[in-house]
Amino acid sequence: MTKTPVSVIGLGRMGATIAEIYLREGHPTTVWNRTPAKAEPLLAKGARPAATVAEAVAASPVSVIMLADDTVVRASLESATSELDGRTIVNLTTGRPDEARELGDWLAGHGAEYLDGGVLGVPQTLATPESVIIYSGSTAANQRHGEIVAALGTARYLGADHGLASLNDMAILSGMYGLFSGYFHSVAMVDSEGFKAAEFTKDLLIPWLRSIVDVLPTLADEIDSGDYPVNFSNLDVNVAGIENIMRTSRSQGVTDAPLVPLRDALAAQQEKGHGEASFSRAVEELKSSE
Numbered sequence: 401m402t403k404t405p406v407s408v409i410g411l412g413r414m415g416a417t418i419a420e421i422y423l424r425e426g427h428p429t430t431v432w433n434r435t436p437a438k439a440e441p442l443l444a445k446g447a448r449p450a451a452t453v454a455e456a457v458a459a460s461p462v463s464v465i466m467l468a469d470d471t472v473v474r475a476s477l478e479s480a481t482s483e484l485d486g487r488t489i490v491n492l493t494t495g496r497p498d499e500a501r502e503l504g505d506w507l508a509g510h511g512a513e514y515l516d517g518g519v520l521g522v523p524q525t526l527a528t529p530e531s532v533i534i535y536s537g538s539t540a541a542n543q544r545h546g547e548i549v550a551a552l553g554t555a556r557y558l559g560a561d562h563g564l565a566s567l568n569d570m571a572i573l574s575g576m577y578g579l580f581s582g583y584f585h586s587v588a589m590v591d592s593e594g595f596k597a598a599e600f601t602k603d604l605l606i607p608w609l610r611s612i613v614d615v616l617p618t619l620a621d622e623i624d625s626g627d628y629p630v631n632f633s634n635l636d637v638n639v640a641g642i643e644n645i646m647r648t649s650r651s652q653g654v655t656d657a658p659l660v661p662l663r664d665a666l667a668a669q670q671e672k673g674h675g676e677a678s679f680s681r682a683v684e685e686l687k688s689s690e
């Protein structure tokens with residue numbers, strides 16, 4: 401069966417790997433990059449060169465974009481407005497929901513269907529189930545070109561609203577940075593007594609964090625119920641625990657700053673009379689922030 405021709409716009413670390421995957425899968429593949437030299441290894445493997453973004457968009461019914469950010473994406477597409485009518489644009493560049501919605505409206509105004517997505521993976525894991533591609537936007541484009549996204553990993557379509565994928569992407573990355581914040585703080589604490597990060601991380605921290613990840617679905621059920629029943633520990637116990645960690649941290653000469661926002665959220669819920677509820681009630685406090 402003939403494979404859908406695809407254009408790949410942006411051949412950085414991710415884009416070049418994406419183009420390689422389409423070539424390997426037998427899609428006629430056209431490529432464009434600001435720095436043309438990066439296209440050369442792909443041309444040697446059978447990709448067709450496009451001299452401009454407009455040429456790339458015109459070459460295929462669907463274009464996959466992987467550029468530095470959504471400002472660059474918008475500027476690149478603005479140079480191709482004459483070719484957008486009837487095309488599908490799949491933008492996998494990491495961006496915000498407001499940018500995705502704006503781009504979706506702008507593309508619709510030029511007759512193009514739009515899918516916006518984010519990649520939870522690295523170049524090395526693309527095209528394996530380990531890479532998850534979350535995306536949202538035009539249902540018609542998803543029906544027609546969903547396979548183009550699915551070729552890059554485990555594809556999860558989240559609905560017609562262009563902003564939904566970026567919202568989920570940003571939320572997942574927030575979870576990741578929360579983990580890094582706690583990680584860097586814990587390493588700084590033990591470093592104050594000369595413990596090496598490697599040993600502490602491998603032998604002590606990782607086994608504990610792995611077991612904690614398994615607790616999250618139970619916390620999710622508490623949150624979804626809206627009642628915050630206690631399965632593990634209540635809010636009072638956690639405020640006291642966090643304050644102990646903060647005191648220890650300060651007395652070791654290490655800032656307690658990474659823990660302040662969580663302690664404050666839990667303490668605010670305590671003040672509202674929820675000390676006996678599960679500590680997952682922190683979510684209620686975060687939701688009420690401006």
Ligand SMILES: NC(=O)c1ccc[n+]([C@@H]2O[C@H](COP(=O)([O-])OP(=O)(O)OC[C@H]3O[C@@H](n4cnc5c(N)ncnc54)[C@H](OP(=O)(O)O)[C@@H]3O)[C@@H](O)[C@H]2O)c1
Nearest residue numbers: 410411412413414415434435467468472493494519521522
């Ligand atoms: N790398 C990862 O592991 C990873 C994982 C998940 C998501 N992402 C996301 O994927 C996107 C690309 O990341 P990457 O790692 O592939 O980045 P990268 O290797 O730095 O590539 C950036 C791409 O953007 C192009 N670009 C930058 N500024 C431009 C401009 N003003 N005009 C035209 N083109 C421009 C670059 O062109 P030149 O070659 O000419 O510089 C290059 O093609 C980002 O949104 C990133 O957040 C990356």
